[in-house]
Amino acid sequence: MDNYAVEMTGITKIFGDGFKANDNINLRVKRGDIHALVGENGAGKSTLMNILYGMYRPDSGSIKIDSAEKTFHSPSEAISGGIGMVHQHFMLVETLSVLENIILGDEPAGFAGMIDYNTCRKRVKELTGNFGIDIDLDAKVGSLPVGTQQKIEILKILYRYAEILILDEPTAVLTPAEAEGLFKTLKELRSEGKTIILISHKMSEVLSVSDRITVLRRGKVTGDLNTAETSKSELGRLIVGEDMGDLSVKEQNPFKDTILEIKNVSIKNDKKLLAVKDTTIKIKSGEILGVAGVEGNGQTELIEALSGIREIVSGSIMLKGKELRKRDAIAHIPADRHKHGMVKEYPLYMNILLGRESESVFSTLYYLKQKEIINYTDKLIKEFDIRPADHGQLMGGLSGGNQQKTVAARELTKDTDLIIASHPTRGLDIKAAKFVHEALLSERKKGKAIVLVSTDLSELLLLSDRIAVMYNGTITGMFNAVQTDENEIGMYMTGMMTMGSKK
Ligand SMILES: Nc1ncnc2c1ncn2[C@@H]1O[C@H](COP(=O)(O)OP(=O)(O)O)[C@@H](O)[C@H]1O
Ligand SMILES: [Mg+2]
Structure with missing residues (x-):
């Protein structure tokens, strides 16, 4: 008889x-399996996983854990039942240490009600030892890379004796190397008998790490597969219900005007150290300049300077021949849409308006033109296929992909010459990512200049005309996108090569 951990x-x-x-x-998940749950945004x-975890009550249906009927009314009940979940957005306290975060909310009281840190530390050490996780328990969480923060989330649920671990899109925010590290940990957990439900929309990782796959499309199961017996193309069909086709090939644009000129610019980071050093870049109308680089090599500071939220210390930034000013209209799809791109508590139509309140289409001197705003929102919902198609829906209730589509819809339709897109498809599924790609290419065709920062090299190669590589605050390589490849860019990203070293 099959032994199901979850039914x-x-x-x-x-x-x-x-x-x-x-x-x-x-959904049936075998004990000791890595079971992938895939589907577009x-x-x-x-x-479904929030229901399993006791966050939502289903309208109908039943749940069995280890063959016993269960109803969890809250996450804490689910945790007592041996289920742990790592959410899409981490819930760690940045100012606390790793150890404090792990035991937070579950502190055992020792002598005179004091937290017995030594006992906790011992138990966490055991866990890290068992599962091969290498981590400094005394570091402040805010100072750690996201890959490490995620391991802390995993330790947090292991610490609470979870036997079934749910991970919601865990690799969306990870670098490829961090994702590899995560998969190693997951396999380690599997070999210790844990059951893992992995939500993902990346087919290659699902195929390489999972034992079984359940596919959802628009709320229904469209496939229940043995990983060893399926393929990318079968999965793709089950996920989107149609063939994806390829992006149209780029043609050279006829435009000639220089839109953005960055001349000998230096910029300091928050620690007052030079993050961008004497950098010069020119971007023409109708051109996508890709910026590649390992995060932390100056890209963020450069983008912040372009979008007017960071001062430059020397050099100049010219927009169409004039010094860039703070209030110049620039479209910006930010890397962290939760911090900079949207207000979760506002409805969709208010989010479509963010930063555009003063455009005459939307307001007179005295009041907002409510009807125009709603009509405009409905038009964008249709054009960008935002779901649900409801302008009154609160932004926080949208899935990640639809939030990103909303931000993209707002920014790409602004009347600007320059678009800055930082990691515009991070966390998006294939279909939504393809949509954003096409939207960027169509703005390029209209003659807009686009700065595209991404850690996804295939995305950069697909969309860019030229690719600049940033390393340690300077541009160490500049390539024609059709004449380079991931290997070459990778070598410049890691500092193994620079323009000077190439003969
Ligand atoms: N709390 C909520 N209120 C209203 N609609 C919601 C809520 N949570 C999710 N939805 C909607 O349910 C659908 C499924 O969302 P979700 O389960 O987050 O998708 P996925 O995780 O597969 O991207 C989406 O259309 C989303 O907008
Ligand atoms: Mg989701």
Whole structure:
């Protein structure tokens, strides 16, 4: 007899007035498996797992854990039942140490009600030893890379004796090397008998790490597969329900005007150290300049200077021949949409308006033109295929992909000559990413100049005309995108090569 850790049967979840985020879903996960749950943004993956984790109550359906019927009314009940979840957005306290974060909310009281840190430390050390996780327990969480922060989230749930671990899009924010590290940890956990449910929309990682795969599309199960017996193309079909086709090939643009000129610019970071050193870049109309680099080599500071939130210490930035001023209109798709791109508590139509309130289409001197704003939002919802198609929906209730589409819709439709896109498809599924790519290419065609910062080299190679590599605050390589490849760029990114060293 098969030994199932999780059996979800006939799960339906309805939001608002009748929208079925989960529609009669069956999911069976074998004990000791890495079970992938895949599907495009909005397919219902997080909802299903939030039901398992006790955050949402299903409208119908039942759940068995180790063959016993269970109803969890809250995450803390799920945790007592041996289930732990790492959410899409980490919930760590940046100012506390690693150890403090792990035990937070679960502190054992020692002598006179004091937290017995030594006992906790011993137990965490055991866990890190068992699962081959290497981490400094006394470091402040805010100073650690995201890959490490995620390991802390995993330790946090192991510390609470989780037998079933749910990870919601864990690699969306990781570098490829960090993702490899995570998979090693997951396999380690599997070999210790843990059951893992891995939400992902990256087909190659799902195929390489999972034992079984369940595919969701628009709230329904469209596939339940043995990983060894499926393929990228089968998965792709089950996920989107159609063939994806390829992006149209870029043609050279006829435009000649220089839009942006960065001349001998130096910029300091928050620690008052030079993050960008004497850098010069020119970008023409209709051109996408890709900026490659390992994070932390000056790209962020450069983008912040371009978007007017960071001073430059020397040099000049010219927009169409004039010194760039803070209030110049620039479109910016920010890397961290949660911090800079949106207000979760506002409805969609208010988010479409962010930063554009003063455009005459949307307001007179005295009041906002509500009707125009709503009509405009509805138009963008249609054009950018934002779901649900409801301008009154709160931004926080949208899936990550749809939030990003909303930010992209707002920024790309601004009347500007320059677009700055930082990691515009980070965390998006294939279909949404392709949509953003096409939107960028179509703005390029219209003659806009685009600065695209990304750690995804295939994305840079696909979209850019030229690719600049930043290393240690300077441009160490500049390539025609059709004449280079990932290997060459990679060598410049790691500082193994610079323009000077290439003969
Ligand atoms: N709290 C909520 N209120 C209303 N709609 C929601 C809520 N949570 C999710 N949804 C909707 O349910 C659908 C599925 O969302 P989700 O489960 O987050 O998808 P996924 O994780 O597969 O990207 C989306 O259309 C989303 O907008
Ligand atoms: Mg999700």
